[in-house]
Amino acid sequence: MPGGRLTQQDRRLIATRLIEGHGYAEIARELDRPTSTISREVTRNGGRTGYRAEHAHLATSSRARRRKHPAPETEAPTKDAYGRDRAAVREYAELFAETMVETGLPRMASRVLAHLYTADAPSLTAADLVRELKVSPASISKAITYLEGLELARREPDPAGRHERYLIAEDIWIQAWRTSARANANWAGTARKGAELLDPSTPAGERLERMSQFFQHLSDDMSGLGPDPEAAEDTATILAALIHAARPLTAPQLAAALTWPLARVTTALTTAQTYDTDPLALTTVAPDTYTVTVTRLTDTQRHALTSAGSAAP
Template sequence: MPGGRLTQQDRRRIATGLAEGLGYGEIARGLGRPTSTVTREIARNGGPSGYQAERAQHATVRRSRRSRTATATTTAAAPRPAVPASGGVGRDPVAVGEFADRLAELLVHSGMPRMAARVLGCLHVTDAGSLTSGDLVQRLRVSPAAVSKAIGYLEGQALVRRERDDRRRRERYVIDGDVWYLALLASAERNAVLAGLTRHGAGLLGPATPAGARMDDASALLERIGRDIVRSVRQWHEERGRAPS
């Protein structure tokens, strides 16, 4: 029932919803549960790409047993202080994980591949702004191959770059403070290329023909959008007192 513990049937419906590509909010509404409950359940049990209903049910039962055992043996003991999250700033790691999952889900709905979105979300919530492949494998519970493919996509979108750590003989994947600025400039460049191609198509088809007119309109629109993007991001940098690179 709403507000109570998730049942095995609830977990099967969550797994089915993920397989069908539903968002966390849509799954939660189908169960009559808060979105935060579904988000926390998925984050604790393998994330959106690794969630399995039976495994999640068994894990919950094990946690419940351990909790009862720990409570019985420490009743007279003083409560332990909460361990601060990374960086020692007292963050709630569950809340941070939920936020990263929500960010990834939004990026997925915007058209980004799910694994790339999860990697980007994970990088965004780290203070260092960088993680190794091993870090991402451990945090996301996925294979190194899945991380490598996601990084390849993000590099192509100018959202992530690689840094070689020669001392440890491994690579780090880095997200810069200017990541969205650089990504928008890359988008403007792609628009310019596409505008040039559609302009060529308009000339080839003939601007007086319906097909040529459509191409001509598309070219004008893409050029306009590209100019607006470049102007906006440069103005944003100037307002913040930073010169764009």
């Protein structure tokens, strides 16, 4: 029933759906359970790639027996210096890591980063991470090296001993944003080379050219290099002027009609050519001569609309 305990059959379905690549929300809808129930179930029992239905069912049954017949308590549940339940904090760190795994970060790097981020200490040693994550020192070192390459973590000598300490940068999410912007710029450059090789006038070349423009636009926006509001406003005015004129115009003609400096018109034209202005596109029909075309219509649709406009009523 919704909200009840997961059955062995439920856990087999979860395992199957994870193998098929389904997300927690999809599995939760199929089982009519909260998404948090599925994420906790998977996180507690090996994570997305390590989840096994039979093991999870046995482990849950074992935990239930311990709760029903607890051992005599000799001390209160383990708390940290701030009075928080250590087990709950560890569980949250694993959930945090699982979220990063779903975005494409390797699992061990995600777990290390999550524990660095949720630690109150400004830095942790390899021994700290080995103890918390129950993995080998080599796994920790490999994960730190990977995170260093993304500029998400760094290592520094321990002034009190011979060991290194690992810490995250204070601007970690800004660094992550910049890394993503660089990745998008790389995609744009690679697609641009392909478009040039295959010829933008061919179907494959045109597809790669559009891909290049998309990722370049995304990278520029993430890097703060996109058009400012004033430039975007000027671009819209230029497009409107060309639509109203209903014929190709040169930059000097546009400058004269709008009573703008030529440099302002040139900047607006460059912006219109650089960034996506869908459903319109600025087209060069001759040297320094521009017009506007509609990008969302196929040639067949354009022909049909032209014929409809010229047909007798």
